[in-house]
Amino acid sequence: MLKDTRFIFVTGGVVSSLGKGIASASIGSLLESKGYTVTVIKLDPYFNVDPGTMSPFQHGEVFVTEDGTETDLDLGHYERFINHKCTKENNFTAGKIYYSVLRKERKGEYLGKTVQVIPHITDEIKRKIIKGSKGYDIAIVEIGGTVGDIESQPFIEAIRQLGLELKNYQTSFIHLTLVPFLKNAGELKTKPTQHSVKEYRSLGVQPDILICRSDIKLPQESKEKIALFCSMPSNAVISLPDLETIYEVPLALDEEGIDKIITDKLQLEKNKPNLSAWKKVVKRKIKPSKLVNVAFVGKYVDLKDAYFSLTEALDHAGINNDTKVNINFVSSDELNSKNYSSKLKKSDAILVPGGFGGRGIEGMILAAKYAREKKVPYFGICLGLQIAIIEIARNLCGLKDANSTEFKPRTKHKVISLITEWKNEDGSIEKRDKNSDKGGTMRLGAQKAKLKINSLAHKLYKKTNIFERHRHRYEVNPEYVSELEKKGLLISARSEIHNLVEIIGMKDHPWYLGCQFHPEFTSKPKTGHPLFNDFIKTAVKLKR
Structure with missing residues (x-):
């Protein structure tokens, strides 16, 4: 010193x-x-x-x-x-x-x-x-x-x-x-x-x-x-x-x-x-030996700085896999039921990032559906996890009106909602975080989560407890978890506080992972991040 x-x-x-x-x-x-x-x-x-x-x-x-x-x-x-x-x-x-x-x-x-x-x-x-x-x-x-x-x-x-x-x-x-x-x-x-x-x-x-x-x-x-x-x-x-x-x-x-x-x-x-x-790092970045195409389905794709940490984390994963990650930015606003399959068919992997507000949500849901049905590696981050939950609820559980109360407050099936909107066992509404300005506390910063043994996330992190950074307000509604699990959803991690869903996976899928936190904030060029590293590694392996 x-x-x-x-x-x-x-x-x-x-x-x-x-x-x-x-x-x-x-x-x-x-x-x-x-x-x-x-x-x-x-x-x-x-x-x-x-x-x-x-x-x-x-x-x-x-x-x-x-x-x-x-x-x-x-x-x-x-x-x-x-x-x-x-x-x-x-x-x-x-x-x-x-x-x-x-x-x-x-x-x-x-x-x-x-x-x-x-x-x-x-x-x-x-x-x-x-x-x-x-x-x-x-x-x-x-x-x-x-x-x-x-x-x-x-x-x-x-x-x-x-x-x-x-x-x-x-x-x-x-x-x-x-x-x-x-x-x-x-x-x-x-x-x-x-x-x-x-x-x-x-x-x-x-x-x-x-x-x-x-x-x-x-x-x-x-x-x-x-x-x-x-x-x-x-x-x-x-x-x-x-x-x-x-x-x-x-x-x-x-x-x-x-x-x-x-x-x-x-x-x-x-x-x-x-x-x-x-x-x-520079050598692997400039002269990689492999190539993989990732569809990046978001709402701010015309403004790359909005996703800077995410694109860098994909870059880091490419460096650690000696692979050039070709990011194809797809505006979720432009995806619809008629064109989503053709716009995504050349993708070796699909990533849906975080974000706020209802614009472009339906396009993201179609991207998650395509990844699940076509067995394409899917990585949903924060909002991307919530999108996956909505898609599974609608298309596998038959809950056609499933949505987040952030986008549709009066939806019948609130599969994503503020924790103040959850029902207690006695039927009353959850009272936690009642002093928040928007009805639910924004989760910010590193928080502890416990991984399920032998899950994909557990194998990648190589430990049981993790600390990752959050920036969100809405959560997976526990009232629907058992119904979602019957259709193949896997809960891979839960938070230490309130037992909230932190990581999800999907049965009978080569690589399907959603996380409620932002792993991109802790990714570094010299090491990458275990989730991003394996996402790209699997995309290369399964490349068609």
């Missing part, structure tokens, strides 16, 4: 979505491979308290940490790249910062003083950064948005102040920018980067390292030009061109010498990072 925690502040310029999260996570993986403990903190300038209620079209995927915090999707990158489990201390929004300050003001903690952005908001930001970094050798702090945004100015000011308050060797500032290649001119343009750094410096911060995103690798001439106008050595201008896979980024940054610059600035050990595991 280092005597003083080191801080690396990562900002972005020119445009958003350049990959600050992946760059931050990759730097973290380099430092972790040198033997340091690393945490990554994301500061988001928007005023939502968290992204939990934001539309996927607005913000992409909501990542859920082990302690049940709904966070920015970049925290998924952090957990996939480094051996660190994020918590509520790893993601703060402007909304959360201002809310905290206003509560203190209402309680009189500022003793009647005028509450201002400086020092009160900036002090709160600094306090949360220091708190989140406690116990780690290195804290990488990523600030969302781009330098120059009005919303991000308090965050930039806070890290400027930390740069002055901490010892010189404790802080390093990294700025990620865009160097566009103009095809009609046939050259890279450095001016946007120059202006971005100028804006950054006007706020009182001089970057130690520039990571320049571009279509192609920056020539030395461009690096020297950028360095000259940005008042920094040319070796501190790091080229990060488009790569075949995001898992090449740690290797690319190391090849550019970023480790040496960070090591010198933060006075770290000069040992080289051990990147052998990343090299293996």
Whole structure:
């Protein structure tokens, strides 16, 4: 453990979505491979308290940490790249910062003083950064948005102040920018980067390292030009061109010498990072020996960020099976009784992901029906498990009106419902969770479940008790379980609390599994996840 925690502040310029999260996570993986403990903190300038209620079209995927915090999707990158489990201390929004300050003001903690952005908001930001970094050798702090945004100015000011308050060797500032290649001119343009750094410096911060995103690798001439106008050595201008896979980024940054610059600035050990595991991941990702086609039947298929952890988990399973996973995104809105068979017939496996709301549900039910009848490997996650239950209830149990009360509150057969809608043995309605805003508590974070011995899930996990992360409100109604089991449904796992259905399977099917939790949140490129790994392994084996 280092005597003083080191801080690396990562900002972005020119445009958003350049990959600050992946760059931050990759730097973290380099430092972790040198033997340091690393945490990554994301500061988001928007005023939502968290992204939990934001539309996927607005913000992409909501990542859920082990302690049940709904966070920015970049925290998924952090957990996939480094051996660190994020918590509520790893993601703060402007909304959360201002809310905290206003509560203190209402309680009189500022003793009647005028509450201002400086020092009160900036002090709160600094306090949360220091708190989140406690116990780690290195804290990488990523600030969302781009330098120059009005919303991000308090965050930039806070890290400027930390740069002055901490010892010189404790802080390093990294700025990620865009160097566009103009095809009609046939050259890279450095001016946007120059202006971005100028804006950054006007706020009182001089970057130690520039990571320049571009279509192609920056020539030395461009690096020297950028360095000259940005008042920094040319070796501190790091080229990060488009790569075949995001898992090449740690290797690319190391090849550019970023480790040496960070090591010198933060006075770290000069040992080289051990990147052998990343090299293996990249090799298998780029040159797999097999191919499998997975139909991904969801409602947000035009917005890939809405399912980022899921597509990455499939990728990880492909890497671990030396297989290219070709994901065919199928909009569940477009599936109907006339076309679903033709649209799915080329699929080696079918996955139905999580989601909220009733749009596209009938198309998902048809996908589950096709997978069950045609013996195609089926993986239903969260909503995907509930879809499987509805399909079996309708088509095997003859409960034609079977549905979830989320989609049809007055349905006759509530096979999926809030636990407050269940009947007790005396016929009364279940009273648990009566204080919830929506009539049932949202299950969030890691919860314990017990696996049934000799079930498929038990064989894959190789243990009896598991902890997986949840993000849902509706459950399988226990009133219908015995009827479903008579038609071949297998209950493979139940939760420790309330004995809720956690994993299901199906008799006489080569691979049929639904889980109420989100295993994609704990999948990593170096190991994958046992459920995804076997899903792809079986799809390859049964490929027609």
